[in-house]
Amino acid sequence: MSSIRQIFEKPWIWAFVAAIGVWIATITFTQGQGAGGVLTAAFSFATFSVIVALGQMMVITLGPGNVDLSIPATMTLAGTVATKVMATQDSMIIFGLLVALGVGLGVGLVNYGLIRLLRIPPIIATLSSSFLFQSAAIWYNRGLRIKPPPLLADFATSTVWGVPVLAIFIIVLSVAIHIALHRTVYGRSVTAIGQNMRAASLAGINVNRVRFLTYILCAVFAALNGFFFSAFSGGAALNMGQTYLLNSIAVVVIGGTSVAGGFANVPGLWGAALFLFLVEAMLNTYGLGAGIRLLLTGLIIVGVITAAGGQKTAR
């Protein structure tokens, strides 16, 4: 019994419970039809949410005021530049990936440059820089959609026994971030800064370097997501990142990471990302109107956060 109770004290469990509940509600309605298909689709889309949420989670964990709003623009820019550079050639895939990561690095440098050198609050800095990146993407390709190389498109959409191959890679990446968060000096430094930046600095942590690395990490992950998502969806579109702005923040918060900083949670990201997709899928299956769908999505999210939060204060 005590081990079951221990599991239910984990802050990430509620996102998974909610995701499974919603999935069961969906397949009950369809009488079991397409149960596996919904799951595969959920994993495909959750993978993209998780890539950006990993970076956003680290940024939010840096403490109040830290958030990266340039994720959608970074995705678009990286996806656009990478697909154009690859020019549908399979031989250029690795080079395209490196270019995308390079874009992420550059974005991170600009963002933290604004935050650190010009002392602009992160929320404003990343918001304004996102206009620059979005404009750069438009200027670079004039809105033309170039197809990804066929091999890359196959990779991004392929599955093994119903599990998307990309999801497996990103689960490995999540495990790496989980370990980095709890077991490395960098991860400890991030959570220390999120709790008390002054104390962290006085305890010998190089606060600027850690914040710098975190904004770089977030931008590189966003770029990586742009690269894979444009491969997955048949090319980079200018609005491809749009839904990921609020999605990345929602996934982080529903996943049990503290909005106030200092406490992060990787497993919860997967639960939350699956949950958000499955809610959408469920309401679509029920055939409800768009207004009702949004309303219910909002209410369900509030319900899950309340359930998870209530559990926390009861301890």
Next chain:
Amino acid sequence: MSGTPENIVRLDGVEKHFGAVRALDGVDLAVNAGECVGLVGHNGAGKSTLMNVLSGTTAPGAGVISLRGVDVTRGYSVATATTAGIRCVFQELSLCPNLTVAENARIMHSALSGFGWRRRAGALIIDQLDRIFPGHGIAAGDNVGDLSIARRQMVEIARAFSVTDTAAALVILDEPTSSLDAHVAAQLLAFVRDFVAAGGSCILISHLLGEIIDTADRIIVMRDGKVVAERAGSGFTRDSLVAAMGSVAKDDAAGRAAFASKRESGAPRVRAKPKAQTDGRDLVAHPGEIVGLAGLDGHGQKAMLLAIMGEGETGQGDVTVTGPLALVAGDRQNDGIFPLWSIARNTGIRSLRALRTGFLIDRKKEDALAEEWRERIGIRTPDVHNNILSLSGGNQQKALFARALASDAETVLMDDPMRGVDVGTKQEVYGMIREEAKGGRTFIWYTTEMDELDHCDHVYVFRDGRIVADLPRSELTEEKVLHSSFEEAKS
């Protein structure tokens, strides 16, 4: 058993347990009008918990609370206490740092409402500050976050004593002088005597036994959640009080006689000149040396420590440091504690690199380090994995000491770290500091307590951001330090 009307407040058999820790184990306490009661005891003896019960923030597990002879145990809350005129100045300051002094006064006094409340609140608090701390130098419009810790404490005290609709019948002062320098502390204690003479009551909690003996009419000694002694203030001496608390005072005269300078050999680890320094004086600290920073609170000592740490703006004076540094924070909440973490993680944060096996932090090493220092420095907890906030204030401070002493730092900076630490622990920590210094560590120690300067090899007295005196231990006397502290800066 609910007392007589003369009892402003009376507690009978009050108990409070936090898990296995018996913070209060059947305490009886009565306070009468026109009386100052002193309360002493080690860290974790239950003093702060008792005051939390009195002020209504903690509900007792058992026992009876009565106010002026009326049993009010059921539903006793902060509101009940406030209506009865019970005011509290807590050890952990409770002002809002983002608000001004006047606005903070308004938070406690809801009678200050309607048009012009800000002006009236300002007048109220400044008037009270003038009465308690003449020459305090605080303005009603100052942001509390910008004030030094001593001035914040002064505002908090003045706020508790100021009167709007309900009179202050009983004011609880939990370690009120711990961040005040001697001059301001004396002002406060004189005011407390006047307040009591006028019919008010006070409970005074302090680790400075001298001020308790001088100020309190009656002294209550607590140990392990119980009252172990209760006598008139004049019935105690410093030594008998310490004995009642359960530790023995040690005389340090032998150490003073045996002083030998450590400055002859080798290069200094730290050389620092305050920004405002106009003459050639600078602060020097050699290996194995304990260097004291003295003077009135807020005269540039902390800025000096931060400059040595490499914090703050560039151009805070010339600083040369060799070897790694660590800081023991005095302002725990702002500079030290990571509130979401366990005691073990709070202890290990300064030593993360040494706690690794390969690339990853080794939890076994981290636990072993915390366990070792829990033993050595006596942190009172059943488990180092408990949250840091489960510790009493003094024990949190010990964890911060452990953080610095367990690190690889060759120089340890201390920012008046003994605030709210009891006498027995202080003696242990002093011993530890001397031992570490013997082993070659350098300590730079800002302190507001004169006694602590006795442990230093060299003392720099600060005034107006400058070093105004430089005294080796052989020349150190209290008079010289006081004289330099109050001396007008020569232009």
